[in-house]
Amino acid sequence: MKITDIRFARLSVPLITPFKTALRSVSNIDDLVVLVETDEGVTGYGSAPSTPVITGDTHGSMLFIIENIIKPQLVGMPVDELQAIVSKIQKSAVSNTSAKAAVEIAVYDLWAKSLNAPLNTLLGGGPATLKTDVTISVNPVNEMVADSERAITDGFDVLKIKIGNDIAQDIERVKAIYEVIKDRAIIRLDVNQGWTAKQTVYAVNQLENAGVELELIEQPVKSHDIDGMRFVTQRVNTPVMADESAFSPRQVIELLETGAADIINIKLMKTGGLSNALKIADIASSYQAECMIGCMLEGSIGVAAAAHLASARSQVINKIDLDGPALGKFDPVQGGATFNKSLIELGRGPGLGIESIEGLQPLVNGVWQ
Numbered sequence: 001m002k003i004t005d006i007r008f009a010r011l012s013v014p015l016i017t018p019f020k021t022a023l024r025s026v027s028n029i030d031d032l033v034v035l036v037e038t039d040e041g042v043t044g045y046g047s048a049p050s051t052p053v054i055t056g057d058t059h060g061s062m063l064f065i066i067e068n069i070i071k072p073q074l075v076g077m078p079v080d081e082l083q084a085i086v087s088k089i090q091k092s093a094v095s096n097t098s099a100k101a102a103v104e105i106a107v108y109d110l111w112a113k114s115l116n117a118p119l120n121t122l123l124g125g126g127p128a129t130l131k132t133d134v135t136i137s138v139n140p141v142n143e144m145v146a147d148s149e150r151a152i153t154d155g156f157d158v159l160k161i162k163i164g165n166d167i168a169q170d171i172e173r174v175k176a177i178y179e180v181i182k183d184r185a186i187i188r189l190d191v192n193q194g195w196t197a198k199q200t201v202y203a204v205n206q207l208e209n210a211g212v213e214l215e216l217i218e219q220p221v222k223s224h225d226i227d228g229m230r231f232v233t234q235r236v237n238t239p240v241m242a243d244e245s246a247f248s249p250r251q252v253i254e255l256l257e258t259g260a261a262d263i264i265n266i267k268l269m270k271t272g273g274l275s276n277a278l279k280i281a282d283i284a285s286s287y288q289a290e291c292m293i294g295c296m297l298e299g300s301i302g303v304a305a306a307a308h309l310a311s312a313r314s315q316v317i318n319k320i321d322l323d324g325p326a327l328g329k330f331d332p333v334q335g336g337a338t339f340n341k342s343l344i345e346l347g348r349g350p351g352l353g354i355e356s357i358e359g360l361q362p363l364v365n366g367v368w369q
């Protein structure tokens with residue numbers, strides 16, 4: 001089976017409620033879908049959202065890199081030469097991690113389809129069912145308390161609370177949420193780079209002294225501030241997780257080697273796809289560090305690939321934040337993984353198991369249809 005073409009489409013799903021973090025607010029899941037075609041008529045599916053404030057990728061930049069730089073190197077390659085394909089994708093450009101991820105996901109999907117097995121089976125095997133947390137967007141405190149209550153009613157037992165807008169309000173937000181849900185759900189905080197290192201130590205101390213139990217605090221300081229991450233990690237009891245500071249295997253080694261983080265949030269859109277994500281899981285394992293599998297605000301094609309990875313590396317990836325597809329009003333992807341509130345079921349079809357996708361807007365002769 002040889003790669004013959006790479007095509008593109010857009011896929012948009014409205015959110016049930018706007019998704020708000022310290023970095024951005026969005027109302028739709030907007031994915032660029034990548035379709036890798038073969039001479040046997042089998043299609044591999046990948047996708048990536050635009051996250052300019054996190055990875056720098058936009059639909060336009062991804063389209064350009066894939067069409068002009070990656071595609072010419074991949075057309076004609078046999079799908080069973082997976083490592084050679086991955087090497088070409090990873091060496092095609094610096095950065096552009098979401099563009100690389102979208103193509104890699106499609107290539108791994110094809111590879112697993114060519115071997116007629118689910119992707120997680122070929123990556124080592126693991127559970128077919130996973131349980132995700134849910135994100136509580138940053139909003140006025142009463143709204144966040146109500147959203148947290150609703151999430152528990154919906155069956156979630158781990159809440160990822162978004163803060164990072166204003167430190168005094170953030171402390172009040174977390175105290176108020178903890179007060180009403182403390183015995184019913186685990187709380188993880190995601191500051192999305194909104195605080196300084198000193199503010200973080202102050203805030204976590206305030207929360208710990210008030211009796212608030214936190215599972216972890218994610219990316220409190222700017223992504224480049226590794227000294228700040230280390231300052232915090234060495235001074236608070238609550239485990240510190242790196243997200244925007246942890247894109248590449250090299251960065252993860254630095255974070256863990258120097259004690260700048262306790263936990264790593266792996267996202268395919270930051271790693272450039274599955275190959276580096278697998279390396280990061282191995283690195284974390286050798287440091288006896290835990291990992292979360294995370295996602296951007298993205299739909300069920302890319303998130304299914306992350307779920308297959310999490311299944312196959314469940315010994316080290318023991319925290320799951322793959323709620324993107326469940327935040328949408330519907331899932332346009334048929335077959336493959338299903339995302340029903342906290343429950344993710346991988347499906348048993350070959351590759352990612354995707355059978356069809358409704359509402360794709362293909363790109364034909366440079367025009368979105």
Ligand SMILES: C[C@H](N)C(=O)N[C@H](CCC(=O)O)C(=O)O
Binds near residue numbers: 134160294298321323
């Ligand atoms: C969707 C997921 N639960 C999440 O919160 N991801 C964010 C980034 C999402 C985005 O802005 O697209 C994170 O962990 O920082």
Ligand SMILES: [Mg+2]
Binds near residue numbers: 190218
């Ligand atoms: Mg995060």
